[in-house]
Amino acid sequence: MGRFVYYLLTVCILSKSLVAFKKNTDCGSSVGCYSDCSGDCTFEVTWREMGTKIEISMKASLASLSSGGDWISVALSSDDKMGSDTAFDCITDGSQVFVQRSTNPGKYNTQISPLDPWITVKTNSYSAGILMCSFDAEKSNAAGIDFDTDSYMFFGKGKWNGNLNSKFKHEITPKISAEKVDLQKYDVIGGSPMNIMLKLHGIMMISAWILCASIGVVVARYYKPVWLEEKLLGEKVWFTLHRGVMVLAVLFCIAGFTIIFVDRGTFQEIESDSDFKKAHPFIGIIVMCLAVIQPVMAVFRPHPGDNNRFIFNWAHWGVGIVSHFLGVLNILIGVLLDAMQMPIWVVYVVVAYAVYQFVIEFFLEIYDCMSRKKSASEAYEMRENDSLAKQDTKQDSQYNVKKIILGIHITIICLFTIALVILVSMDLSIHNQVPKLKILSVELYAQEMGNKTSGQRLKRTLKKKASLSSENEYLKMQFKITDEQLKEYRSLFKDHSDNNKVITRNEFRNVYQLIYKSGDATEFADRVFDVFDSDKSGTVDFIEFAAGLTMMDSEKLEQKISIAFSMYDEDGSNTLSKQEVINMIQAYYRLLGPDVSRSPVEIANDLFKKMDLDKDDSVTYEEFASVAKRDPTVLEILNPKA
Known part of the structure; x- marks a missing residue:
């Protein structure tokens, strides 16, 4: 029964508990997010561009507050290695919380004091184990930090002792975004670049012990x-089978041990805020030693019948029990390590294996016990040769049942192994924490769809939706479109697309011309088409069609303002010139027809004068939005009266 205890112990790992918090519901819609959220979160960084500023917020759970204090930090780097990085620190000593900028010139950190004037702190707090800071940073700043250039994002945390440049080294390996982050986009990302050697190490150990x-x-x-x-x-x-699989186990273990040492170069302790995770490399060394000891003992074992044979039997059994227990325990710890980027539910797969192994051994123990009692009882009653033959037949039947059980056991163990190997092999940073999708901001959808240039332009498109089950599910999730709306949009799309797959520019023009028969719909329809055609493919698919209609018909003023601005912003520069306003107003009135009481140019000039609040002969999005909120006529282009 000793092995039964070890399977139960495998399930019961104690650790410091982190206070989890819920994912920001605005992720992917109005803010970009980098986190480890998988249901609950232990850290989260959000950002959004606000004109000439970038708003950044960071939040993390602390297991407990250190005596001097704690820090969390988000850093931007041109590569995924520490060095030449800009960091923003959120620090607390328990009574106060403040923001500090720092740099990583190399493998160390230097804090900068006082806080730069181009950084404006908005909200700081430390409550119930959650540390949070948010601030605005000017895109044009004296430090020369380029927020428009894509960067890798780091997140770390550690202890602080209360003085400048007194940040202790991070307690856990910093998280690194799996790809560069564009702070002008509202992407939802997570995890770190996948370490192939680390994954191979895990696969070898799973093959050995599971x-x-x-x-x-x-x-x-x-x-x-x-x-x-x-x-x-x-x-x-039985001996050939046992020896064969156990030799493989030792070989897999040696391979895994070698791979991790080649990857790390030397013995390294685990940086973690959980004590049990720090035990992983030490347990690994113990397991490796025990795995090698087993075959050595087997080579020098006494022959059956030798007086010292019982010593080998107990030693072989004991070392086998301990090595298997520690091997599975270390796999369980391994999938929880930050560097493995595994979602928490992978632990349940390992636990399910441990429970199954307990159940099968318990079942076989009971089965053998009952078989022995039954055989002993029957042997006592039977004396004749033909009865003994019957007994042998029953015993053969019992052994056949056990062979079937062994076949089932091997199949189930193989399934567990395949499942874990696949999970470890996959880049689950995306699942750990949030699907790595280019999810589009609803509020700025229209503005993004209208962009035509590169550089600082927003490049995201609706087409990056491969992990979603269907177009309908995507639209319902991203744009809150109802089933009735989807049905209506499908019908409209089918009516106006020749092949039921895309709508061409000419088909788009024809739709508008059918509605506005007295006017010239060409130029206005082209403006709307360019906004809908988010990937600039020259056609509009159903996703683009439904999303565009939803934005134009939205009840949210911000969404209407965004899409209207895109329609005015002909060159995609994020500012409006007087000529762009004139062109849009002319297209609008050509669509409506000749009965116009005032000249479109005169109307456009008056409108531009009203929107150009700082009188610099250009209109920014902020100026446009400010006027549109007070004067609804600015948004009339979204719903021209037929």
Whole structure:
């Protein structure tokens, strides 16, 4: 029963508990997010561009407040290595919270004091184990930090002792975004670049202790009598099977051990805020030593019948129990390590394996116990040769049942192994924490769809939706479109697209011309088409069609302002010239027809004068939005009266 205890212990790992918090519901819609959120979160960084500023917010859970204080930090880097980085720190000593900028010139950190005047702190707090800071940073700043250039994002945390440049080294390995972050986009990302060597290490250990060892211990303990007289490769069947899988287990273990040392170059302790995670490399070394000791003991084992054979039997059994226990325990700890980027639910797969292994061994133990009692009872009653033959037949039947059980056991263990190997092999930084999708901001959808240039332009498109189950699910999730709306949009799309797949520019013009028969719809329809055609493919698919209609018909004023601004912003420069306003107003009145009481140019000039609040002969989005909120006529282009 000793092995039963170890499977139960495997499930019961104690750690410092982090206070989790819920994911920001604005992620992907009005802010970009980098986090480890998978249901709950332990850290989250959000950002959004606000004209000439970038708003950045960071939040993380602390297991407990250190005596001097704690810090969390987000850094921007041109590569995924520490060095030449700009960092923003959120620091607390328990009574106050403040923001500090720092740099990583190399493998160390230097804080900058006082806080730069181009950084404006908005909200700081530390409550119930959650540390949070938010601030605005000017895009044009004296430090020369370029927020328009894509950068890798780092997140770390550690202890602080209360003085300038007194940040202790991070307690956990800093998180690194799996790709560069565009602060002008509202992407939702997570995790770190996948370490192939680390994944291979995990696969080797899973193969050793979950695949091979799980089969080997069952065969050795419960299947010796099943093939008592049969031979395989010159040895008893059970021994050949046991030796074969256990030799593989040792080889896999050695391979995994070698891979991680080649990757790390030397022994490294785990940086973590959880004590049990720090034990991983130490347990690994113990497991490696025990794995090598087992075959060495087997080579020098006394022969059966030797007076010292019982010492080997107990030693072999004990070392096997401990090595298997520690091997599975270390796998469980391993999938929880930050560097592995595994979602928490992978732990449940390992736990399910441990529970299954307990159940199968418990079942076989009970089955053998009952079989022995039954055989002893029948042997006592039977005396004749034909009765003994019947007893042998029943025993053969019992062994056949056990062979079937072994086949089922091997199949299930293989399934567990395949599942874990696939999970470890995949880049689950995306699942850890949030799907790595280019999710589009609803509020700035129209503005983004109208962009035509590169550089600082927003480049995201609706087409990056491969992980979503269907177009309908995507639209319902991103734009809150109802089933009735989808049905209506599908019908409209089908009516106006020749192949039911895309709408061309000419088809788009024809739709408008059918509605506005007295006017010339060409130029206005082209403006709307360019806004809808988010990927600039020259056609509008159903996703673009439905999303565009939703934005134009939205009840949210900000969404209407965004899409209207895109329609005015002909060159995609994020500012409006007087000529762009004139062109849009002319297109609008050509659509409506000749009955116009005032000249479109005169109307456009008056409108531009009203919107150009700082009198610099250009209109920014902020100026446009400010006027549009007071004067609804600015948004009439969204719903021209037929």
